[in-house]
Amino acid sequence: SIAVLRAGVGDSVALAQELLERSGLVALREVIDQQFAQRSDLLKAHTALLSLRQFVQRHPVYATPRILADIDPLLADTHAFEELR
Numbered sequence: 001s002i003a004v005l006r007a008g009v010g011d012s013v014a015l016a017q018e019l020l021e022r023s024g025l026v027a028l029r030e031v032i033d034q035q036f037a038q039r040s041d042l043l044k045a046h047t048a049l050l051s052l053r054q055f056v057q058r059h060p061v062y063a064t065p066r067i068l069a070d071i072d073p074l075l076a077d078t079h080a081f082e083e084l085r
Contacts, residue, residue: 049075 009015020026036043053071056064 046075 009018049071053068053075056067
């Protein structure tokens, strides 16, 4: 912070902004936004498929094998889901 003050930053708001930028938190927020916020629909779909799969395994019905046969390829073949693992 002393180096920033010596560089001419004169008020507390500008100092806080400069320190925040130098800390790397701004870049970290951008990465988090890219990895999670922009993929929120994909994350929700993945969670829903996994939840449905677990539910039909715990509470089997006549159609359980068919449901699993439909779900498993979606979870296994989708490149985007692979990135989430």
